[in-house]
Amino acid sequence: DAKTTQPTSMDCAEGRAANLPCNHSTISGNEYVYWYRQIHSQGPQYIIHGLKNNETNEMASLIITEDRKSSTLILPHATLRDTAVYYCIVRVLTPSTLTFGKGTMLLVSP
């Protein structure tokens, strides 16, 4: 799977949009971009995924650049409960490829 690079930590004010970047410059054509997050002492939570097109759901939006070498997860109105570690994963669709690195620790402050 392609390697991803994420900032170690980010801060965001409550109510503001949180934009979390992810670089995946060696992504292959058959690799998807997935985002999960993990709140302290809980299991990972699925957020969103995409292949080429931008995606939006009730939690977030995913913007993938045209060359697919990077993507941005957007939480449109961050709340305190969005404080978590956010993981960007690039994977081919096989059962064993959902593995996380260090992720980005997002701290949402009042």
Add this chain to the structure above:
Amino acid sequence: GAGVSQSPSNKVTEKGKDVELRCDPISGHTALYWYRQSLGQGLEFLIYFQGNSAPDKSGLPSDRFSAERTGGSVSTLTIQRTQQEDSAVYLCASSPDVSGRGLEQPQHFGDGTRLSIL
């Protein structure tokens, strides 16, 4: 509940003892996965089940680790003769299917079992 349930939530045991961890997947999910997350580390894939079958066991760290699934539902992960390096959070996830388009569907995780080996 509707989510993935794992038990126990915490387990402390002495080195050399055997431990058994349990996972109840979301009802109807045929795919079940086991992962390990060590302190400050990422997520490590261990094994997956499609129904009661585990096609790929290569992710298990050693032959002290084994897993089974019965009735296409509950799964147990067993660690024999535990070592201190086995200390970690063991996570279970399930998804509707592990074939074809099912692989694109998200995996839903439980809150894990925190295993501490003294």
